[in-house]
Amino acid sequence: xxxxxxxxxxxxxxxxxxxxxxxxxxxxxxxxxxxxxxxxxxxxxxxxxxxxxxxxxxxxxxxxxxxxxxxxxxxxxxxxxxxxxxxxxxxxxxxxxxxxxxxxxxxxxxxxxxxxxxxxxxxxxxxxxxxxxxxxxxxxxxxxxxxxxxxxxxxxxxxxxxxxxxxxxxxxxxxxxxxxxxxxxxxxxxxxxxxxxxxxxxxxxxxxxxxxxxxxxxxxxxxxxxxxxxxxxxxxxxxxxxxxxxxxxxxxxxxxxxxxxxxxxxxxxxxxxxxxxxxxxxxxxxxxxxxxxxxxxxxxxxxxxxxxxxxxxxxxxxxxxxxxxxxxxxxxxxxxxxxxxxxxxxxxxxxxxxxxxxxxxxxxxxxxxxxxxxxxxxxxxxxxxxxxxxxxxxxxxxxxxxxxxxxxxxxxxxxxxxxx
Amino acid sequence: xxxxxxxxxxxxxxxxxxxxxxxxxxxxxxxxxxxxxxxxxxxxxxxxxxxxxxxxxxxxxxxxxxxxxxxxxxxxxxxxxxxxxxxxxxxxxxxxxxxxxxxxxxxxxxxxxxxxxxxxxxxxxxxxxxxxxxxxxxxxxxxxxxxxxxxxxxxxxxxxxxxxxxxxxxxxxxxxxxxxxxxxxxxxxxxxxxxxxxxxxxxxxxxxxxxxxxxxxxxxxxxxxxxxxxxxxxxxxxxxxxxxxxxxxxxxxxxxxxxxxxxxxxxxxxxxxxxxxxxxxxxxxxxxxxxxxxxxxxxxxxxx
Numbered sequence: 001x002x003x004x005x006x007x008x009x010x011x012x013x014x015x016x017x018x019x020x021x022x023x024x025x026x027x028x029x030x031x032x033x034x035x036x037x038x039x040x041x042x043x044x045x046x047x048x049x050x051x052x053x054x055x056x057x058x059x060x061x062x063x064x065x066x067x068x069x070x071x072x073x074x075x076x077x078x079x080x081x082x083x084x085x086x087x088x089x090x091x092x093x094x095x096x097x098x099x100x101x102x103x104x105x106x107x108x109x110x111x112x113x114x115x116x117x118x119x120x121x122x123x124x125x126x127x128x129x130x131x132x133x134x135x136x137x138x139x140x141x142x143x144x145x146x147x148x149x150x151x152x153x154x155x156x157x158x159x160x161x162x163x164x165x166x167x168x169x170x171x172x173x174x175x176x177x178x179x180x181x182x183x184x185x186x187x188x189x190x191x192x193x194x195x196x197x198x199x200x201x202x203x204x205x206x207x208x209x210x211x212x213x214x215x216x217x218x219x220x221x222x223x224x225x226x227x228x229x230x231x232x233x234x235x236x237x238x239x240x241x242x243x244x245x246x247x248x249x250x251x252x253x254x255x256x257x258x259x260x261x262x263x264x265x266x267x268x269x270x271x272x273x274x275x276x277x278x279x280x281x282x283x284x285x286x287x288x289x290x291x292x293x294x295x296x297x298x299x300x301x302x303x304x305x306x307x308x309x310x311x312x313x314x315x316x317x318x319x320x321x322x323x324x325x326x327x328x329x330x331x332x333x334x335x336x337x338x339x340x341x342x343x344x345x346x347x348x349x350x351x352x353x354x355x356x357x358x359x360x361x362x363x364x365x366x367x368x369x370x371x372x373x374x375x376x377x378x379x380x381x382x383x384x385x386x387x388x389x390x391x392x393x394x395x396x397x398x399x400x401x402x403x404x405x406x407x408x409x410x411x412x413x414x415x416x417x418x419x420x
Numbered sequence: 421x422x423x424x425x426x427x428x429x430x431x432x433x434x435x436x437x438x439x440x441x442x443x444x445x446x447x448x449x450x451x452x453x454x455x456x457x458x459x460x461x462x463x464x465x466x467x468x469x470x471x472x473x474x475x476x477x478x479x480x481x482x483x484x485x486x487x488x489x490x491x492x493x494x495x496x497x498x499x500x501x502x503x504x505x506x507x508x509x510x511x512x513x514x515x516x517x518x519x520x521x522x523x524x525x526x527x528x529x530x531x532x533x534x535x536x537x538x539x540x541x542x543x544x545x546x547x548x549x550x551x552x553x554x555x556x557x558x559x560x561x562x563x564x565x566x567x568x569x570x571x572x573x574x575x576x577x578x579x580x581x582x583x584x585x586x587x588x589x590x591x592x593x594x595x596x597x598x599x600x601x602x603x604x605x606x607x608x609x610x611x612x613x614x615x616x617x618x619x620x621x622x623x624x625x626x627x628x629x630x631x632x633x634x635x636x637x638x639x640x641x642x643x644x645x646x647x648x649x650x651x652x653x654x655x656x657x658x659x660x661x662x663x664x665x666x667x668x669x670x671x672x673x674x675x676x677x678x679x680x681x682x683x684x685x686x687x688x689x690x691x692x693x694x695x696x697x698x699x700x701x702x703x704x705x706x707x708x709x710x711x712x713x714x715x716x717x718x719x720x721x722x723x724x
Contacts, residue, residue: 002430225447229476283426287439287440399592
C-alpha cells in the first residue's frame with residue numbers, strides 16, 4: 001500500500017467540504033461519534049440534511065462563520081492506498097493556503113459547480129495547481145443532480161476547461177461528473193449518468209500512477225545532519241562519520257561515484273546506512289545516512305550529486321514567488337532569509353520582473369511590489385551559493401521559502417525557473 | 421521492503437518523513453526535548469528518534485509531565501524504556517506545581533489534573549529553556565489538530581494561535597524563533613491510529629500491558645469504563661464490577677476510559693481498531709467531551 005497526497009480546491013459553495021465528507025463517509029473513515037456530533041449540529045442549525053462540511057471545518061471560527069480558513073489535513077485508506085487530503089479554501093484571499101496544500105500534492109481536485117461552469121476561481125485554481133507542478137489534475141464537475149445529469153452540460157464544461165488548460169501546460173487531466181451530496185460517481189459509478197464511461201472519483205484516486213512522478217534520474221542528496229557518535233567505549237564507532245538526509249532525487253547505490261558541492265571533490269559511496277541495516281539502494285523519499293570512501297569536509301547545507309549530473313551552483317535566481325503576508329510587501333531591495341533544501345542564506349530582491357494576475361494570467365510589468373496572495377516573477381541574489389534545479393525538474397531542489405527577519409514569519413514561497 | 425518500480429510502502433514514507441523532521445530539529449535548534457509519556461504514540465516517536473540518529477544516541481532528553489494519576493504499568497514501562505536507551509528523562513510533576521501554588525487542584529467527582537498539566541509543561545519548558553518540544557500528536561485524532569502545522573509556533577506564553585500559523589510548504593520548515601518562544605514539533609502528524617498499530621507490529625515494539633485485554637475492576641460513567649483506583653473519585657451510585665478490558669489511549673486514570681475487549685496481541689488489536697466505528701478519543705477521553713472545541717481551547721493555552 002502506498003500513499004497518495006491530494007489537494008482539493010474549491011469554495012464551500014462548490015461542495016468541496018461535502019465531497020470530502022462523502023469520501024470519508026463512504027470509505028468508512030468517519031466514525032459514529034463524529035457523525036453524531038455533525039448530525040446534532042446540523043439539527044441545531046435547522047439544516048435538512050446532515051451537513052458533511054462540518055466534519056472538516058475544525059476551528060471554532062470556521063464553524064461560526066461557515067467558512068474554511070486554513071489548510072486541514074484528512075486521512076482515509078482503502079485496501080489499495082492511504083490517502084492524505086490537504087483541504088484548502090478556495091477564495092482568492094486564501095491563495096497562500098492553496099499554494100501550501102498543493103506543494104506536497106500528487107494530485108489536485110478542482111471542483112466546478114455544473115450550473116455555474118468554469119468561473120474565474122476555477123481558472124485560478126488550475127493555474128496555481130500548474131504553478132506548483134501538481135502532476136495530476138481532476139476536474140470534478142459537481143452538482144450534476146441540479147442540471148438533470150446532463151451530458152451536454154458536462155461536455156460544454158469539459159471543452160471550455162480544456163481550451164483554457166492548453167494555455168497552462170497542465171498536467172494529466174481527468175474530468176469526472178459527480179454529485180457530492182448524493183454520492184454519484186464519488187465511490188461507485190452512478191446509475192444516473194449511464195453516458196459517462198469513466199471511473200468513479202475514488203477509483204481514479206486509487207489507481208492513478210504516481211510512482212514515476214518523482215525524479216529518479218538526477219541524484220540529489222542535500223546533507224541534513226552529520227552523525228558522529230563519538231563513542232568512547234565502542235571502537236568501531238569511534239571514527240564513524242555519516243551524512244544523514246532525505247534523498248531528493250535519483251537512485252544512490254554503494255560504490256557509485258559521487259560529487260560533493262560546494263567543494264567539487266569526488267568520492268564513492270561506501271555504504272548506505274539505516275538503523276535496520278545497510279541498503280543496496282536509496283531513492284526519494286527515503287531518509288538514510290551515507291558513508292563515503294574519502295574523508296571530505298562535509299557539513300549541513302552541502303549537496304551530494306553525480307559528477308556528470310550536477311545542480312546549478314547559483315547566487316542569482318529567477319523564481320515565481322507567491323507572497324503570503326499582509327505585513328510587508330515584496331519589492332526591489334527587500335532583504336529576506338531564504339531556506340532551500342537544507343541550506344539557509346540571506347537574500348536581496350534585485351528585481352520584480354512582473355506581477356501575474358492569477359485570474360487572467362496577464363503580466364503586469366509596471367508593478368513595483370507584491371502584496372498578500374499575489375504572485376510574480378522575481379530575481380534574487382543570495383549571500384552564498386545554493387545548489388538548485390528548475391522547479392519543473394525537481395520540486396525538492398527547485399522550491400524555497402522566504403522568511404522575514406523582523407517577524408520570523410514565513411512570507412513567501414518560491415519556485416525556481418532559472419538560475420546562474 | 422522495496423520493489424523494483426521504486427514504490428514505497430506507506431509506513432516507510434511516514435517513517436522517512438518523521439526522521440527528516442527529527443534531524444531538522446536536531447540540526448537547527450539548541451535545546452530540543454521529546455515528550456515521552458509511555459503511550460503508544462510517544463513510544464513510536466521514540467523509536468523513530470532512535471532510527472534518525474543511529475548509530476549515535478538520541479541527541480536530546482526526554483520529558484514526561486507526570487500528573488501523579490498515571491497507570492503504574494505505564495510508569496514502569498517508561499522507566500524501563502529510558503534505562504534501555506540510556507536516555508536522560510526529565511520528569512515535570514503536576515503535584516509539585518500544586519504544592520508550589522502554581523495551580524489549584526480541582527475538586528469533586530470529575531476532578532482531573534488534565535488541564536493542570538499545561539502549566540506544569542510550560543513551566544518546565546521555561547525552566548529548562550527548551551526551544552523545540554517533540555509531541556506525538558496526530559492530525560487524525562481531533563479536528564483542531566487537523567489544522568496544526570508539523571512545526572507549530574508558540575509565543576512566549578506558550579500559546580497557539582490557530583488563525584496565525586506559518587505556512588508550511590514542501591518539506592521546508594521555518595525554525596526561527598526569539599528567546600522565550602518555542603516550537604512544538606509533531607513528527608507523526610500524518611500517521612493515523614492504524615498506522616501506529618501497523619508500525620508497532622512491523623517493528624515488534626514493546627508497549628505497556630494495559631493496551632492488551634486484562635481483567636480489571638471498573639465502574640461506568642458517561643458510557644465509559646473508568647478504573648477503580650485511589651485517585652479516581654467515585655460516587656455511591658457508581659458500582660464497581662469486574663470486566664475484561666483494554667485501553668485504546670493512555671492518559672490519566674481519572675479521565676481515560678477502557679474499552680471492553682479480548683484482544684491480547686497486536687494483530688488482534690489491529691483487527692479491532694480496523695473494525696471500530698468510534699474514534700479513539702471519543703471512546704476513551706472524558707477530557708475531549710467537554711465541548712465541540714475542547715481541544716482547540718486547551719491547545720491555545722499551550723496544551724500538548
